[in-house]
Amino acid sequence: FIILDDGQAALNHIRKDSFSRFFLERGYGCFAGGEGDNDLGFIKLPLRKSSQIVPVPALANVTSKTPPPTTSSVCMLVPVYPPHFPALAARMEMVKRTNTGPLVKSVVVFGDASEHVEFCEKYQSACRDDSDFHPLNLDQLLGLQAHTKLKRALNMEKPGLRFKYTGERYGCWAKSGGRVYQTVKKFYGAAYGPPECQTYWVCDAETLPYRKHNLAEHLALNARYPQLIVSSWHDEQQCANVTTDDGTDQSCAVMMSKLTNGMRFTNDTTPSMWTEKRWKQVFLFVDQWWFYNRLVTADWLRFLEDSTSKQAWEVFAFYEFSDMSVYGMMMHWSAYYAHPGRSKVMNIRAEIRNANPEAFVKCCSCLKASTNSPPPCSVITELLDTSGCLASAIPLQKRLWIAVERLGFFGLGNYNRFMKVDKQVLNMETQEGHGLHWCYINCYKTSAMNKMLQLSNADVEGINMFKSTFENTNV
Numbered sequence: 001f002i003i004l005d006d007g008q009a010a011l012n013h014i015r016k017d018s019f020s021r022f023f024l025e026r027g028y029g030c031f032a033g034g035e036g037d038n039d040l041g042f043i044k045l046p047l048r049k050s051s052q053i054v055p056v057p058a059l060a061n062v063t064s065k066t067p068p069p070t071t072s073s074v075c076m077l078v079p080v081y082p083p084h085f086p087a088l089a090a091r092m093e094m095v096k097r098t099n100t101g102p103l104v105k106s107v108v109v110f111g112d113a114s115e116h117v118e119f120c121e122k123y124q125s126a127c128r129d130d131s132d133f134h135p136l137n138l139d140q141l142l143g144l145q146a147h148t149k150l151k152r153a154l155n156m157e158k159p160g161l162r163f164k165y166t167g168e169r170y171g172c173w174a175k176s177g178g179r180v181y182q183t184v185k186k187f188y189g190a191a192y193g194p195p196e197c198q199t200y201w202v203c204d205a206e207t208l209p210y211r212k213h214n215l216a217e218h219l220a221l222n223a224r225y226p227q228l229i230v231s232s233w234h235d236e237q238q239c240a241n242v243t244t245d246d247g248t249d250q251s252c253a254v255m256m257s258k259l260t261n262g263m264r265f266t267n268d269t270t271p272s273m274w275t276e277k278r279w280k281q282v283f284l285f286v287d288q289w290w291f292y293n294r295l296v297t298a299d300w301l302r303f304l305e306d307s308t309s310k311q312a313w314e315v316f317a318f319y320e321f322s323d324m325s326v327y328g329m330m331m332h333w334s335a336y337y338a339h340p341g342r343s344k345v346m347n348i349r350a351e352i353r354n355a356n357p358e359a360f361v362k363c364c365s366c367l368k369a370s371t372n373s374p375p376p377c378s379v380i381t382e383l384l385d386t387s388g389c390l391a392s393a394i395p396l397q398k399r400l401w402i403a404v405e406r407l408g409f410f411g412l413g414n415y416n417r418f419m420k421v422d423k424q425v426l427n428m429e430t431q432e433g434h435g436l437h438w439c440y441i442n443c444y445k446t447s448a449m450n451k452m453l454q455l456s457n458a459d460v461e462g463i464n465m466f467k468s469t470f471e472n473t474n475v
Contacts, residue, residue, distance in 0.1 A: 073198040074198070074216070074222070074223045075105040075106070075193070075197035075201075076107065076200065076201050076202075076203070076219075077106075077186065077189050077190055077200040077201070078091070078106060078107070078202075078203070079109045079186050079189065079202075080108055080110060080115075080119075080204075081110075081182070083473075084205040085119050085123065086468075086469045087207075087444050087473050088108065088119070088123075088205040089122075089125075089126050090208060090465075090466040091207055091208045092126040092132075092133065093125070093465070094208045094462055094463075095132070095215070098210070098437070098459055099209070099213070099215040100212050100214050101214035101215055101216040101217055104216055105134050105196075106132050107135075107189060107194060107200065108134065108135050108136065109185040109186070109189040110135060110136070110138065111137065111138050111139065112137050112147070113137050113139070116135050116137060138181075138185050138189075141188045141192055142184075146311065149161065150181070150314075150317055151181070153314075153317040153318070154177030154180055155177050156178070163318070165320070168255075168258070170252075170254045170255045170258065170276075171247055171254075172248065172252035172325075173247045173252075175320050175321065175322040179322050180316050180317055180320055180321065182204075182323065183321065183326065186202050186290075186292070187292075187300075188301075190202065190292035190293075190297045191298040192298070193294070195294075198223075198293065199219075199222070199291055199293050200292045200294070201291055202323075203288070203441055204442075206442055206473060207438065207439070207441055207443055209411075210437065210439065210455060210458050210463060211437050211456075212437075212459070217434065218408075218434055221404070221434070222291045225343065226293035226334060226339075226343040226344070227291060227331075227344045228284075228291075228327075228328065228331035228344075228345050229407050230283060230284055230286060230328070230345055231282070231283040231377070231379070232281060232283070232349065233349060233366060233374075233375055234277075234278055234282070236366065238365065238366045238367065239369070239375060242366045242374075242375055243280035243372070244281075244372055244374045245280050246285070248322070248324070249283075249285070249328055250279045250280045250282065251279075252321060252322075252325040253274070253279040253325065253328065254276050254279050255319070256321070256326070257274040257279070259307070260308065261307060263333050264337065273337075284325075285379070286378065286380050287409070288441050289408075290324070293343070296330065296334045296343060297330065299334070299338060300333065300334070300338075303333070331345065332345060346407055346408075348383060348407065352364060352377050352402065355394065355398060355402055356393065356394050359393035360377070362389065362393055363377060363388075363389035363390050363393055377390065379417075380403060380409065380412065380417060381420045381421055383399050383403055384396075384399060384400065384421050384422075384425045385422075386422045386425065396425065397428070400425065400430055400436075405430055409436065410434065410436060410438055411436055411438025412426075412436060412439065413441045413442070414440070414441055414442040414443045414445070415441065415442060418443065418448060418451070419447060419448065419451065421436075423451070423454060444469055444470050444473035444475060445473075445475065
């Protein structure tokens with residue numbers, strides 16, 4: 001028997017589910033016993049034939065109660081690991097403080113039940129019954145045996161099983177084991193998370209909103225269809241000789257195409273559009289803006305399995321791919337091959353050209369492109385700049401409209417994006433009442449905190465509540 005503390009009912013419920021799932025996965029039966037509600041008993045199965053076995057209902061996700069249903073088919077998906085638990089707790093509280101619209105579910109992907117229990121023990125308010133917190137555990141999504149094999153393959157658990165891929169990488173950088181592990185969380189969480197979530201905004205735990213806004217409305221701008229935001233110039237004659245390769249997105253797409261029959265189904269013998277030159281005329285880092293569609297992601301994982309004769313998680317681990325690169329491949333594959341007409345690739349350069357052809361010619365010409373760099377007008381900060389070429393050619397209000405209403409942005413990433421955009425832009429709204437209200441990924445830094453505190457209508461009290469998190473999070 002395991003006897004739990006009478007004084008912590010909510011956490012005991014979490015522990016019960018965790019202990020129960022641990023033993024069930026190892027062939028034990030689980031039952032309540034003893035004198036109190038907090039006693040659990042376990043017995044090795046199978047029992048003798050004469051024993052009567054009462055079927056055990058399928059265990060729910062490890063949570064104190066079933067999370068309330070979301071009123072939106074768009075959810076947020078957050079992969080997390082223990083060093084970022086303080087950031088996740090701050091993020092959850094800031095969402096509650098700033099969201100003026102209906103509940104938006106946060107689907108949080110832990111490694112296993114022990115991590116989930118650790119988080120809820122430290123941050124009980126994030127796991128309380130009326131919160132938007134919906135936990136998933138990767139070991140449950142993959143299965144215990146596969147999860148153990150994944151961790152050993154990534155040298156995250158001993159003994160390691162790391163068999164290095166020694167084939168041609170085409171310039172694709174191999175990613176660290178920890179980053180690959182987080183990648184698997186994102187794809188499997190999006191494909192096999194709660195069924196009411198059809199679209200996910202996927203971003204890491206060190207992300208937060210800083211002022212009040214209707215989050216559901218902003219998310220809905222990205223759920224009109226599965227979409228990817230890129231800069232692409234393969235169809236511009238003037239740009240025929242302009243290519244870029246940052247050692248990750250383009251070259252890794254070339255490598256994946258070689259591994260998967262030109263990123264086509266196995267029986268497809270038509271010429272593949274995914275040539276090396278085509279990939280090197282696409283730039284994914286407009287910003288780290290990732291919306292995963294549930295069905296597209298599930299189809300992609302099946303495609304990887306059929307094309308490589310490996311489980312999808314094995315593909316990530318063996319070839320050491322990361323999420324941003326593979327997300328871009330998946331969305332191109334969906335929009336141009338597997339689901340044409342359903343998924344879309346949104347091109348920031350095309351949006352600028354459609355809004356103002358004269359400004360596009362003046363500011364975005366490929367004749368101004370540097371060697372091995374994308375052409376101008378390929379990054380969100382260029383679109384929102386207050387002093388560059390576009391600033392003199394297109395009014396700022398119009399450019400904000402392109403970013404928010406057309407491309408769907410409601411925040412900026414903190415990899416050379418959030419800190420570079422002028423506060424004037426961050427304080428503006430479109431005529432529809434939407435704006436930029438989030439800093440996402442790597443935002444728990446004092447520099448980012450200080451900038452947020454200077455913005456109009458910022459939740460100063462909320463931001464200051466988590467000053468220590470900004471100061472101590474290692475991003």
